[in-house]
Amino acid sequence: MTQTPISSVMVHGNSVSFTAGAYIFREGDAGTCAYLVEKGQVLITISKDGENVPVAIIGVGEVFGEMAIIDGLPRSASAFALDDCDLTVISERLMSERFAAADPIVQLVTFQLIKRMRSVNMKFKGHGALANQESVNKPAAVLGDVARKRLKLENDLLRGLAKKEFFLVYQGIFDLKTRDLVGFEALCRWKNPERGLVPPNEFIDVAEQTSVILPLGDWIMEQGFKDLLILQEALGRSDLTMSINVSSRQLNDPDFCNRVETLQNKIQVNPKNVKLEVTERIFQEGEFILPTIKSIGAKGFSFAMDDFGTGYSSLTSLFNMKVATIKVDRSFVSTIIKDVRSKAIVQAVVAMGIELGVDIVAEGIEHEDEALLLTALGCHHGQGYLFAKPKPLDEVLDIFAPKKAAA
Numbered sequence: 001m002t003q004t005p006i007s008s009v010m011v012h013g014n015s016v017s018f019t020a021g022a023y024i025f026r027e028g029d030a031g032t033c034a035y036l037v038e039k040g041q042v043l044i045t046i047s048k049d050g051e052n053v054p055v056a057i058i059g060v061g062e063v064f065g066e067m068a069i070i071d072g073l074p075r076s077a078s079a080f081a082l083d084d085c086d087l088t089v090i091s092e093r094l095m096s097e098r099f100a101a102a103d104p105i106v107q108l109v110t111f112q113l114i115k116r117m118r119s120v121n122m123k124f125k126g127h128g129a130l131a132n133q134e135s136v137n138k139p140a141a142v143l144g145d146v147a148r149k150r151l152k153l154e155n156d157l158l159r160g161l162a163k164k165e166f167f168l169v170y171q172g173i174f175d176l177k178t179r180d181l182v183g184f185e186a187l188c189r190w191k192n193p194e195r196g197l198v199p200p201n202e203f204i205d206v207a208e209q210t211s212v213i214l215p216l217g218d219w220i221m222e223q224g225f226k227d228l229l230i231l232q233e234a235l236g237r238s239d240l241t242m243s244i245n246v247s248s249r250q251l252n253d254p255d256f257c258n259r260v261e262t263l264q265n266k267i268q269v270n271p272k273n274v275k276l277e278v279t280e281r282i283f284q285e286g287e288f289i290l291p292t293i294k295s296i297g298a299k300g301f302s303f304a305m306d307d308f309g310t311g312y313s314s315l316t317s318l319f320n321m322k323v324a325t326i327k328v329d330r331s332f333v334s335t336i337i338k339d340v341r342s343k344a345i346v347q348a349v350v351a352m353g354i355e356l357g358v359d360i361v362a363e364g365i366e367h368e369d370e371a372l373l374l375t376a377l378g379c380h381h382g383q384g385y386l387f388a389k390p391k392p393l394d395e396v397l398d399i400f401a402p403k404k405a406a407a
């Protein structure tokens, strides 16, 4: 194989420059990286009967060389610089990581497109079939399986929504000093005839990665609002709150704020009694979600930062978002007795909460000693199996308003 003369390649950081006419890679080379064209043009050729036949010109802003990385086979074409070119190198690791993180269906489609491109190349060269077929088919089969399962789950979720297979359970939130009930958190459950009772950790993520969370989230909110009115009435407590988990996909929906307002008008729930729980994950892609949060806040709803301390913690985001509540994650609460570091973290969060005028709720309290220590640290509210497990509405009414439920 002829090597590109060193003088025609200049490497700087993750960029590389080739002078006009230099080879970038050749057919048969191992694929070690892909390239993004920053300047110049790249010619892609395929050899046929000893000739290099041009098949594509890649311009500024386009990527090439990704095929060999994704399917692990040698380069099926050659690339050389038509002009002096500046290219950004996309390392094999970066490309593979991006590909692995992509939706399984997108992965499968990409993989199949690459497989087809390779077949076209092979036919063009006069070879009937794709060489090393097995190595190409194996990942496609695995990806196909993952994608099929994922598609089925998505379809089942949509069908389950239409067939009313979802229901909500409510877990009480308590004042740690007085042990009085202050509100509830709505938690979603899915009872599917084929799958049984599916825990939210197994379906919420998929619903969030697709648009299923939008109709599902609307249903959760509507049901949560309605049940809050029933609970307030039955317990004779108009001050009770309802916390509803909201995902970033919902907040990213431009119509979300209007739909929340429409629902609130329809059901006539007081927005002061509704807390929308979000996790720090909503800021993973930046803070562009803030205007939606502000609009919803202006309508009287408040926000709680859920699972605090487990994710991408940005105190600036917390400040900008003006959260009313911070929920200290269960991982700190369950270790607070034995691990001094957990205790120190909770202590710091509580101190910050008091300074900022933010309500602190400790999640996942299972033992009395945890509740006592959290109270001593100044934590305002608590939630966990020690006080109440999440239960459907009728059972919650039986527990908290037994006379009314029996009437």
Ligand code: C2E
Residues within 6 Å of the ligand: 171, 186, 187, 188, 189, 199, 200, 201, 204, 220, 245, 246, 247, 277, 306, 307, 363, 364, 365, 366, 383, 384, 385, 386, 390
């Ligand atoms: P989360 O919002 O942090 O909800 C608290 C989870 O901890 C619930 O699990 C609850 O049942 C559980 N839990 C409460 N107290 C205790 C305790 O003392 N000990 C232990 N071991 N666990 C306790 P669940 O219901 O399985 O929900 C898991 C996660 O699924 C939720 O975590 C939330 O992220 C998500 N999720 C649940 N319902 C919804 C929903 O309606 N919408 C959205 N977007 N996400 C939801």
Ligand code: CA
Residues within 6 Å of the ligand: 185, 245, 277, 306
């Ligand atoms: Ca929550």
Ligand code: CA
Residues within 6 Å of the ligand: 306, 307, 327, 329, 330, 363
């Ligand atoms: Ca939580």
